[in-house]
Amino acid sequence: MPARWFVSLRSKIIVSLVLLIIVPVLVIVFRFYSSSQQIFEKQLYQSNQTALERKAATMNETFSNMLKSSNWLRNDSEIAKFLRETTDWTEEYNSFYNYGILLNKLDSISQLLPGSNAYVALYDFRGYMHSTWAHTVKTDYAALQKEDWYERTISLQGSPNWNVPFQAPDLSSEPLLVMTRLLNMYRLNGDGTVWIGVPISTFFYTDKELQQQADAGTHIVLMNGDKPLLGDAGLIGSASAAMHAMHTDRSGIGRVTIDREPYMVNTTNIPVTGWSLVQLVDRKSFGTQLAAERNKSTLLVLLWFSLFAIAFVGLTFQFTKPIKRLVKSMNRVGKGELQTEVAVRGSGEMAMLGRNFNKMTKQLQELVANLSEEQQRKQKAQFQALQAQINPHFLLNTMNSIKWMAILSGAEHVSEMITKLGKLLNYTMRQQEEIVTLRDELEYLNVYLALQEIRYHDNIAVTTDVPEELLDAEIVKFTLQPIVENSIIHGNRFPLHIAIGARLHGPDLQLDIQDDGVGMNEETIRSVEARMDQPHAKFSGIGIRNVNDRIRLEFGPGSGVAIASQEGEGVRVTVTFPYRRRVTEDAALAHR
Numbered sequence: 001m002p003a004r005w006f007v008s009l010r011s012k013i014i015v016s017l018v019l020l021i022i023v024p025v026l027v028i029v030f031r032f033y034s035s036s037q038q039i040f041e042k043q044l045y046q047s048n049q050t051a052l053e054r055k056a057a058t059m060n061e062t063f064s065n066m067l068k069s070s071n072w073l074r075n076d077s078e079i080a081k082f083l084r085e086t087t088d089w090t091e092e093y094n095s096f097y098n099y100g101i102l103l104n105k106l107d108s109i110s111q112l113l114p115g116s117n118a119y120v121a122l123y124d125f126r127g128y129m130h131s132t133w134a135h136t137v138k139t140d141y142a143a144l145q146k147e148d149w150y151e152r153t154i155s156l157q158g159s160p161n162w163n164v165p166f167q168a169p170d171l172s173s174e175p176l177l178v179m180t181r182l183l184n185m186y187r188l189n190g191d192g193t194v195w196i197g198v199p200i201s202t203f204f205y206t207d208k209e210l211q212q213q214a215d216a217g218t219h220i221v222l223m224n225g226d227k228p229l230l231g232d233a234g235l236i237g238s239a240s241a242a243m244h245a246m247h248t249d250r251s252g253i254g255r256v257t258i259d260r261e262p263y264m265v266n267t268t269n270i271p272v273t274g275w276s277l278v279q280l281v282d283r284k285s286f287g288t289q290l291a292a293e294r295n296k297s298t299l300l301v302l303l304w305f306s307l308f309a310i311a312f313v314g315l316t317f318q319f320t321k322p323i324k325r326l327v328k329s330m331n332r333v334g335k336g337e338l339q340t341e342v343a344v345r346g347s348g349e350m351a352m353l354g355r356n357f358n359k360m361t362k363q364l365q366e367l368v369a370n371l372s373e374e375q376q377r378k379q380k381a382q383f384q385a386l387q388a389q390i391n392p393h394f395l396l397n398t399m400n401s402i403k404w405m406a407i408l409s410g411a412e413h414v415s416e417m418i419t420k421l422g423k424l425l426n427y428t429m430r431q432q433e434e435i436v437t438l439r440d441e442l443e444y445l446n447v448y449l450a451l452q453e454i455r456y457h458d459n460i461a462v463t464t465d466v467p468e469e470l471l472d473a474e475i476v477k478f479t480l481q482p483i484v485e486n487s488i489i490h491g492n493r494f495p496l497h498i499a500i501g502a503r504l505h506g507p508d509l510q511l512d513i514q515d516d517g518v519g520m521n522e523e524t525i526r527s528v529e530a531r532m533d534q535p536h537a538k539f540s541g542i543g544i545r546n547v548n549d550r551i552r553l554e555f556g557p558g559s560g561v562a563i564a565s566q567e568g569e570g571v572r573v574t575v576t577f578p579y580r581r582r583v584t585e586d587a588a589l590a591h592r
Helices: 002-007 009-075 077-084 093-112 141-145 148-156 207-215 239-245 283-334 349-408 412-428 438-455 480-490 522-530 544-555 585-591
Strands: 119-124 128-131 135-138 161-166 176-183 192-199 218-224 227-231 254-258 261-270 275-282 435-437 460-465 474-476 496-505 508-515 560-565 571-578
Touching: 009 093, 009 176, 009 192, 009 261, 009 275, 009 283, 077 093, 077 176, 093 119, 093 128, 093 135, 141 148, 148 161, 148 176, 148 192, 161 227, 207 218, 218 239, 227 239, 239 254, 239 261, 239 275, 261 283, 275 283, 283 349, 435 438, 438 460, 438 474, 438 480, 438 496, 474 544, 474 571, 480 496, 480 508, 480 544, 480 571, 522 560, 544 560, 544 571
Parallel strands: 460 496
Antiparallel strands: 119 128, 119 192, 128 135, 161 176, 176 192, 218 227, 218 275, 254 261, 261 275, 435 474, 496 508, 508 571, 560 571
């Protein structure tokens, strides 16, 4: 009886409660009292780290928005056009119109930046500053070039130059964070310089907030490497030395001693600028709070544990009753009694499990009933697939019969046409081959051209200049025929001569298809490229755009189709592949 009791689900749950919850909690509480100082320090450190990372993320978002705003200005074609114009915007209307657009865009960008008092300006090399606070003013360009921030901006060649704190004499007394960038670094001296500034209080702490945190024993400093930029005035002078002296203990907490006072150190990086945000917390300031929090947490843990243990034992007996009923029903189904159903009571999770069990047994019954019907459908699908394979062979066999009837009737030319058409269809229906040799593609093209000569009364002449060693090069199937057919359709001149050549260009194979049609001007070429995705080819339904896409899909972006033409001189289409030579089994054996 005792052994049977231990095997039951209820006994296992109770034993698990004792071993996995009661005993561990008692051990944890005991260890908690002995190591609460370290635990709370680590919790505080982690909490401070999380808060610091959130603050850094907010600052990083501000810096990122400033960087994005400068990118919008750098990439705006209308602004670039205005900056490059040589006409005077104060006298010429179009330039003045572009000037108005510039000011509107500067205002729009300033609204996207955090706070309501962001500043955006643009210095051009004509001696003007266009800004959101003074519109346009004349500047002393010679004096501007001597300022440190301007010299560094030019030297960075388009990379952002961050300055903090920055005191602008013509703005408010509050110091700013300023980012400057050179516009269009690819031109000599660029097109101008963008200047974006936001007050420090919009992303960092105010002096009042820094003082309140310092009174509570927390000091925050923004640093660029070893150089302090912003933060608590009381510690900003010793921040660099403190960072060099910082060490990490076994629990992962950064520690440093400043003026014989121990501090915990949290640091996090700001990716956009590469700066770091440092927080130093005086250990003495939270000693009293630590003891109070430890006692409070211990009381809450014991109270929660007691309530949980009482509720757990009571609910265990209630929850295991429907499980026992379900286990009995499952055993009957396991023996093959698919008509078994479990009694469902209530609307809880166990009731849902019972309903799903009943649904499963019904689905098993339906599955057995439908198994025979599913097998019949599979046999029918296999028969239809076999028919789909027979139809193309039937078509080729029928054409072969017609060819022999034409031979017996003396219609040799009809027999020849049917033979070529059969080869054309046979090559087309080889769908499993996407890559063929240049030799196979030329043979397919010759058969296609033989049929076209009948239609156009020998007004089409095609010559090929392909070295023998390139005939085994691998190309994408249906490459030449769509291009040649486009030359025939759009050449608009008969008789028409088409020359096909192949050559090696470095590691690539290049196919050149040149016709002597009427050619195209630049506007027509752009129109053809825009309509390149249309299926011009009448036989295969494959357009040049499709050829280009399949080549790039198979061989990569360095391959593809290029069109060149001059009006009255025909069209030249160049197709580029990586040179890959197909080696036959006989050739492979010969090399061994």
